[in-house]
Amino acid sequence: MVVGETPIKGAARPFASPTGAHVRGLVEKYWQGPVAYDYAIKCSAPGKAKSKDAAKPIKECRPFLTSVIDTVQPMRVLAVGSWAILGLLGRSPDMDSIRRGYGWIRGGVPVFYVEDSLKALQNKFIRKRYEEDVKWALTVAAPTPSHLDGIVHVVDTVDDAEAAYERINEYDEIVFDVETAGIPHGEDFTVLCAGVAVMDTLESDAWVWSEQGLREPAARAILRRLLETKLVAGSNIKYDAIAAEQCLGIDIKRVSLDTQIVHKLAEPTSMGRLDYASELVGMGGSKEEAQIALKKAIAHTRLKKERPGNKPHSHWCSQAIRAGAPGGTAMNYAYGLIPDNVLWRYNGRDVLASATVALHLRERTERTAPHEMKLWDSLMRPAIRSFKRIERVGIQADRQGFESFSASLHIGLDELREGFKTYGKDFNPNSPDQVAKVLFKDLGFKPSEMTAGGKPSTDKSVLEHMRGLHPFVDQILEFRRLEKLDGTYAAGMIEHILSDGRIHPTFRLDGTETMRISSENPNGQNIPRAETREGKMARDGFIASPGRILVELDQSQIELRVAAGMSGDPEMIAIYKSNLDYHLRTAQLISKVVWNKTEDAVGEFERSYSKTVNFGLLYGKTDYGLSQQLGCSVQEAAAVRQAILGRFKKLAAMIKRMLYNVRSTGHVEIPWFDGAHHVRPLLEVGGHDDYKKQNAENSSINTPIQGRAAMYTVAAIPKIHDWIDDNCVPAEIVNTVHDSIILDVEPEAVDEVIENSTRIMTSFDCWGVPLVVDAKAGDRWGSLRKIKHGERFADAQVRWAAEALRASSL
DNA sequence: GGAATGAGCGCC
DNA sequence: AAAGGGCGCTCATTCC
Numbered sequence: 001m002v003v004g005e006t007p008i009k010g011a012a013r014p015f016a017s018p019t020g021a022h023v024r025g026l027v028e029k030y031w032q033g034p035v036a037y038d039y040a041i042k043c044s045a046p047g048k049a050k051s052k053d054a055a056k057p058i059k060e061c062r063p064f065l066t067s068v069i070d071t072v073q074p075m076r077v078l079a080v081g082s083w084a085i086l087g088l089l090g091r092s093p094d095m096d097s098i099r100r101g102y103g104w105i106r107g108g109v110p111v112f113y114v115e116d117s118l119k120a121l122q123n124k125f126i127r128k129r130y131e132e133d134v135k136w137a138l139t140v141a142a143p144t145p146s147h148l149d150g151i152v153h154v155v156d157t158v159d160d161a162e163a164a165y166e167r168i169n170e171y172d173e174i175v176f177d178v179e180t181a182g183i184p185h186g187e188d189f190t191v192l193c194a195g196v197a198v199m200d201t202l203e204s205d206a207w208v209w210s211e212q213g214l215r216e217p218a219a220r221a222i223l224r225r226l227l228e229t230k231l232v233a234g235s236n237i238k239y240d241a242i243a244a245e246q247c248l249g250i251d252i253k254r255v256s257l258d259t260q261i262v263h264k265l266a267e268p269t270s271m272g273r274l275d276y277a278s279e280l281v282g283m284g285g286s287k288e289e290a291q292i293a294l295k296k297a298i299a300h301t302r303l304k305k306e307r308p309g310n311k312p313h314s315h316w317c318s319q320a321i322r323a324g325a326p327g328g329t330a331m332n333y334a335y336g337l338i339p340d341n342v343l344w345r346y347n348g349r350d351v352l353a354s355a356t357v358a359l360h361l362r363e364r365t366e367r368t369a370p371h372e373m374k375l376w377d378s379l380m381r382p383a384i385r386s387f388k389r390i391e392r393v394g395i396q397a398d399r400q401g402f403e404s405f406s407a408s409l410h411i412g413l414d415e416l417r418e419g420f421k422t423y424g425k426d427f428n429p430n431s432p433d434q435v436a437k438v439l440f441k442d443l444g445f446k447p448s449e450m451t452a453g454g455k456p457s458t459d460k461s462v463l464e465h466m467r468g469l470h471p472f473v474d475q476i477l478e479f480r481r482l483e484k485l486d487g488t489y490a491a492g493m494i495e496h497i498l499s500d501g502r503i504h505p506t507f508r509l510d511g512t513e514t515m516r517i518s519s520e521n522p523n524g525q526n527i528p529r530a531e532t533r534e535g536k537m538a539r540d541g542f543i544a545s546p547g548r549i550l551v552e553l554d555q556s557q558i559e560l561r562v563a564a565g566m567s568g569d570p571e572m573i574a575i576y577k578s579n580l581d582y583h584l585r586t587a588q589l590i591s592k593v594v595w596n597k598t599e600d601a602v603g604e605f606e607r608s609y610s611k612t613v614n615f616g617l618l619y620g621k622t623d624y625g626l627s628q629q630l631g632c633s634v635q636e637a638a639a640v641r642q643a644i645l646g647r648f649k650k651l652a653a654m655i656k657r658m659l660y661n662v663r664s665t666g667h668v669e670i671p672w673f674d675g676a677h678h679v680r681p682l683l684e685v686g687g688h689d690d691y692k693k694q695n696a697e698n699s700s701i702n703t704p705i706q707g708r709a710a711m712y713t714v715a716a717i718p719k720i721h722d723w724i725d726d727n728c729v730p731a732e733i734v735n736t737v738h739d740s741i742i743l744d745v746e747p748e749a750v751d752e753v754i755e756n757s758t759r760i761m762t763s764f765d766c767w768g769v770p771l772v773v774d775a776k777a778g779d780r781w782g783s784l785r786k787i788k789h790g791e792r793f794a795d796a797q798v799r800w801a802a803e804a805l806r807a808s809s810l
Numbered sequence: 811g812g813a814a815t816g817a818g819c820g821c822c
Numbered sequence: 823a824a825a826g827g828g829c830g831c832t833c834a835t836t837c838c
């Protein structure tokens with residue numbers, strides 16, 4: 001039986017639309033027996049096409065669909081599109097996250113998931129993938145129903161724990177998952193229960209240590225013995241490892257697999273979430289009970305009162321109420337509100353689903369994408385332990401520094417707010433709509449650009465062009481700048497300082513499409529640069545631990561070096577091998593052609609042109625874009641670009657080759673070592689949307705370069721940790737920003753940290769191009785000073801003092 | 811009154 | 823017609 005989303009109005013038979021006909025064709029090709037066709041919606045008219053209103057009629061139609069199924073008695077069902085899944089199973093997971101997944105309807109009939117988007121099928125790559133998926137759904141052997149409800153043993157006592165150990169110890173690899181309440185690294189962070197399952201298809205038992213079991217020292221010791229000796233898998237296992245370490249004093253030493261990360265490596269457009277990944281193994285929907293309980297719990301906190309009838313956990317309840325408004329971190333506390341038996345059952349199911357998903361993803365990824373498993377093993381797996389450590393350590397914050405920064409910003413903000421009263425008593429300068437009204441109605445300016453939503457744009461580039469035409473323009477620009485600084489980097493940052501006086505951002509190892517790491521809560525990777533007065537104040541809020549020194553190690557021009565190495569361009573490589581100023585040298589190489597100047601006559605002006613174009617090349621920037629940035633004519637920008645590509649012929653060839661490859665395969669590769677690489681699909685290159693196509697093509701050039709560059713830092717970090725541990729060096733890594741690593745170091749260890757971290761960071765091969773690391777040190781992030789290559793920290797300090805003296809005597 | 815989205819902008 | 827890749831956060835607004 002094939003179930004689609006909605007029938008076409010007035011169609012003579014089901015599946016008559018172009019997509020429908022396509023499905024029909026495939027079904028007739030691959031399925032020999034009789035076929036029934038139906039839809040998720042039929043008893044009431046659907047709302048607007050593809051709108052969210054559709055969920056209601058679909059749910060109303062479910063009983064009818066069920067009765068049809070009872071009559072048809074299908075052997076298997078194809079659910080074409082997420083609405084069809086909603087109609088059949090009552091949930092609508094993200095289609096990209098459940099490719100080659102299936103669920104069950106009554107009577108153990110499997111439902112295979114297939115995407116449905118007429119538009120997407122016009123893309124040759126998506127169409128091919130789709131056809132393969134339909135073929136799979138029709139020809140794969142019907143799976144055996146997996147036990148959705150394994151046995152969940154609650155571990156309260158030592159006896160329980162010993163019985164659990166007896167069973168679990170039979171296996172080398174286990175799965176671990178905690179439920180928590182509170183903010184990680186914060187004072188009240190608590191493990192509410194901790195579940196363990198074994199990585200074996202034959203086992204369907206889970207053991208859940210209750211709070212009581214975790215409190216009991218001997219029962220907890222048994223959990224520790226398991227977690228510290230076995231291979232441990234999980235979903236976002238870094239989180240569970242942090243909780244285990246902070247709350248239980250348990251150090252998970254050997255992570256074997258993370259379902260989120262491996263899923264995202266193998267299926268980059270998926271979301272990696274366990275509730276979706278469970279659909280890959282026929283275990284979808286297991287989170288429903290807990291999600292209902294969580295919703296109820298949160299709803300009760302909204303009543304702004306403790307909830308007497310449920311779980312009398314007044315601490316979490318009051319915390320949830322406090323956190324509820326605004327911003328909504330109430331979820332951090334919500335698990336503390338749901339009844340124990342629900343929580344344990346949920347945790348047990350989760351850990352069983354994780355085990356099944358982990359086994360499935362490992363087998364599937366090793367078979368279909370061994371390069372991704374190699375990348376997991378060689379790069380990501382070691383990184384988990386390191387990033388757990390960085391998150392646990394956090395970075396020292398200067399609360400008073402942030403407070404005075406905020407206060408200084410408020411002086412300017414208050415003044416500007418006062419001035420804005422001219423434009424109306426309730427004028428809100430934060431509102432783009434209201435700003436647009438003043439500019440384009442009251443002041444009579446003509447809108448030059450529109451936003452995606454069709455409103456007149458008031459963004460920075462628009463306002464920059466209007467600078468000086470009216471004081472209001474400059475005032476808004478300044479207001480936005482100060483608001484951003486205060487909201488995110490001054491007052492906003494204070495919210496993130498925990499009781500240990502430190503800020504603990506979370507790093508997402510699967511947070512980007514290019515293998516860069518992302519950072520959140522707060523984002524420690526977009527703190528303003530220290531070059532401006534305010535930027536310096538923002539970074540100065542991040543300081544060394546008492547008595548220590550911050551050391552920042554920066555990969556110098558890593559992306560250009562990667563481009564040089566990856567393309568094998570001899571001219572580019574020669575520049576780096578002779579340790580010249582890359583942008584200056586580029587300007588010199590093209591000086592005759594572009595400016596009709598000798599190499600000697602090339603100065604800062606020409607250098608800056610080259611620099612802009614050099615970076616623009618890596619991003620696929622157009623001549624128009626370059627000219628805008630340089631403030632020159634399009635012709636001039638084009639001349640510089642062509643001159644550089646004329647000189648760097650193999651770079652030009654690589655760019656061409658990348659475009660050719662992505663257009664023919666629909667994906668790009670980020671290479672690492674020993675057969676490990678990551679494949680990023682860029683299927684939009686096969687579509688008909690020119691904008692998206694252009695975007696995907698630009699990404700095809702940028703992705704391998706950005707990705708490979710980022711991998712060097714990710715790979716260096718665990719090695720630096722190993723060196724620190726092996727030598728008992730008083731130093732900790734406290735942050736990383738794509739191509740730089742920041743350490744918090746005892747003063748006497750600064751020299752060895754710089755020397756050895758640099759050695760590690762430059763130890764990787766970049767196709768023969770030398771890697772170079774620059775070092776800076778100081779006691780505040782905004783006030784770091786450069787330490788020359790080979791210079792000793794003590795000598796640098798003397799030099800800085802002398803320079804400061806000279807500066808002050810001037 | 812929360813969730814989702816859009817605009818805008820900070821970093822590499 | 824837009825016009826450089828990759829992110830996350832904040833505020834306003836809209837939707838439900």
